[in-house]
Amino acid sequence: MTATTVRSTSRTGPRTAKTVLVTGASSGIGEATARLLAGAGHRVMLGARRADRLAALTKEIRADGGTADHRELDVTDLESMRAFVRAAQESYGRVDVLVNNAGVMPLAMLEALKVDEWNRMIDVNIRGVLHGIAAVLPVMREQGAGHIVNVASVSGHRVDPTAAVYCATKYAVRAISEGLRQESRDLRVTVVSPGLTRSELTDSISDLGMRAATEDMMGIAIPATAIGEAIVYAVNQPADVDVNEIVIRPTAQG
Numbered sequence: 001m002t003a004t005t006v007r008s009t010s011r012t013g014p015r016t017a018k019t020v021l022v023t024g025a026s027s028g029i030g031e032a033t034a035r036l037l038a039g040a041g042h043r044v045m046l047g048a049r050r051a052d053r054l055a056a057l058t059k060e061i062r063a064d065g066g067t068a069d070h071r072e073l074d075v076t077d078l079e080s081m082r083a084f085v086r087a088a089q090e091s092y093g094r095v096d097v098l099v100n101n102a103g104v105m106p107l108a109m110l111e112a113l114k115v116d117e118w119n120r121m122i123d124v125n126i127r128g129v130l131h132g133i134a135a136v137l138p139v140m141r142e143q144g145a146g147h148i149v150n151v152a153s154v155s156g157h158r159v160d161p162t163a164a165v166y167c168a169t170k171y172a173v174r175a176i177s178e179g180l181r182q183e184s185r186d187l188r189v190t191v192v193s194p195g196l197t198r199s200e201l202t203d204s205i206s207d208l209g210m211r212a213a214t215e216d217m218m219g220i221a222i223p224a225t226a227i228g229e230a231i232v233y234a235v236n237q238p239a240d241v242d243v244n245e246i247v248i249r250p251t252a253q254g
Contacts, residue, residue, distance in 0.1 A: 017041050017042055017043055017067075018042045018043070018096035018097055018147075018235065019042070019043045019044075019045065019088055019092040019093075019094050019095055019096045019097070020037050020042050020043065020044050020045070020096060020097040020098075020099060020235065021044075021045045021047065021084065021085065021088050021095060021097065021098045021099065021136070022034045022037070022044060022045070022046055022047065022099045022101060023047045023048065023073060023075055023084075023098075023099065023100055023101050023102040023128070023132060024047075024048055024075075024101040024102030024103060025044075025046035025047055025048050025054060025057065025070070025101070026046075026048035026049070026050040026053035026054055026057070027048075027050075027053065027199065027200045028197070028198075028199030028200055028201065028224050029101055029151060029194065029197060029199060029224045029227045029228060030046075030048065030099070030101040030102070031057060031224070032223070032224035032225045032227065032228035033099060033101065033224075033227070033228035033231050033232070034046050034057065034061065034068070034228075035057075035060075035061060035066075035228070036225065036228040036229060036231075036232050037228075037231075037232055037235065038061045038064070038066030038067065038068055039064070039066060040232055040236065042067075042097075042235070043067040043068070043091075043092050044061065044066070044067070044068045044069075045068075045069050045070065045071070045084070045087065045088040045091065045092070046058060046068060046069070046070040046071075047070065047071055047072070047073030047075075047084045047102075048072070048073055048102070049072065049073065049074055051070070051072040054070035054071075054072070055070060057070070058070045069087070069088075069091045069092075071083070071084050071087045073102075075100075075102045075124060075127075075128030075129075075131055075132065076123040076124060076127055076128055076131070077131070078131045078134060078135070081128075081131040081132055081134070081135040082134075082135045084135070085135045085136055085139060089139070094139075094143060095136055095139050095140065095143075095146065096145070096146060096147060097146070097147040097148075097149065097235055098132050098133075098135075098136045098146075098147075098148050098149065099149045099151070099231060100128070100129045100132040100133075100148065100149065100150045100151060100173075101151045102124055102128050103124060103125050103128075103151065103153075103201070104120055104121055104124045104125065104201070104204045105121075105163075105166050105201040105202070105204055105205070106120065106121065106166075106204045106205050106206055107162045107163050107166060107205050107207075107210055107214060108162060108205075108206070108207055108210060109161065109162055110164055110165075112207070114206070117165075117206065118165045121165050121166055121169050122165075122169060125166070125169035125170065125172075125173065126169050126172045126173065126176075129150055129173055129176060130176065132148070133148060133176070133180065136148065137187075140186075140187055141186070141187075144186050145186055145187070145239065146186075146187045146188070147187065147188040147189075147190070147234075147235060148177075148180065148187065148188070148189050148190070149190045149191075149192060149231055149234060149235070150173050150174075150176070150177045150189075150190070150191050150192070151173075151191075151192050151193075151194070151227075151231075152170045152173040152174050152177075152191050152192065152193045153166075153167075153170040153193055153194060153195075154193050154194065154195045154247060154249055154253075155167045155170045156170030156171045156173060156174045156191075156193055157174075157193060157247065162210060170193075173191065174191055174193075174245075177189050177190075177191045178191075181242075181244060188237075188239075188242040188243075189242065189244065190231075190234045190242070190243050190244060190245070190246070191244065191245045191246070192227060192230055192231055192234070192245075192246045192248070193245070193246065193247045193248070194222075194227045194248055194249070195222070195247075195248065195249020195250055195253045196217060196218060196220060196221040196222065196249065196250050196253050197221055197222055197223070197224055197226070197227055198218060198221045198222070198223055198224060199224055202214050202215050202218070220250045220252040220253060221250060222248075222249070222250045226248060227248060230246045230248050233246075234246065
């Protein structure tokens with residue numbers, strides 16, 4: 001499929017309509033990013049476990065004049081991720097951008113020994129990113145171009161009590177991204193590290209006291225659209241410009 005020309009009046013605006021895959025698209029940053037990308041003229045393929053939400057979001061984007069499709073996705077399953085990529089190819093003919101956004105954040109002290117939650121974070125936050133890379137890299141190499149956007153966190157730049165494992169997964173995302181960037185001359189690689197952002201991430205915290213304390217901090221949180229706009233900015237750059245890393249947090253966050 002040939003790229004569709006999109007009008008642009010600035011160097012940062014889109015020159016062509018790209019096919020963009022977004023994981024974790026059923027809520028929060030993923031949903032906001034999908035809406036903004038579609039609004040900017042890109043074709044979006046939405047993936048998440050909650051297929052009902054994806055269907056509703058796809059319908060809304062189409063009603064607003066955007067181009068969208070969706071497929072149920074489990075990022076911890078490599079074959080599910082490969083099927084997601086194939087679905088995008090079947091719908092749009094190519095894969096230009098992958099936004100690896102799916103993530104979980106069940107915060108707890110290490111001494112609580114929530115091993116199942118540790119493993120879940122490793123599976124979604126690290127293995128999910130690797131599965132995304134594994135699924136799109138051969139396609140992008142064959143195309144001779146592509147862009148992988150990995151959503152990390154400010155927790156990938158610092159370590160806080162209760163967040164040791166979560167921080168470790170986000171440090172890993174940054175390390176994987178930098179390794180991929182250094183190995184690539186025809187791919188763009190971007191890491192976006194959000195600070196406190198309004199989303200459903202706190203829902204994964206099983207300790208009710210910990211969840212309440214975290215939600216109390218959300219009074220200064222920025223909207224998910226702030227992160228989505230940063231991702232759209234990186235995606236819309238010309239092919240010879242690779243925005244490698246964006247850290248975006250509330251002004252009031254320490």
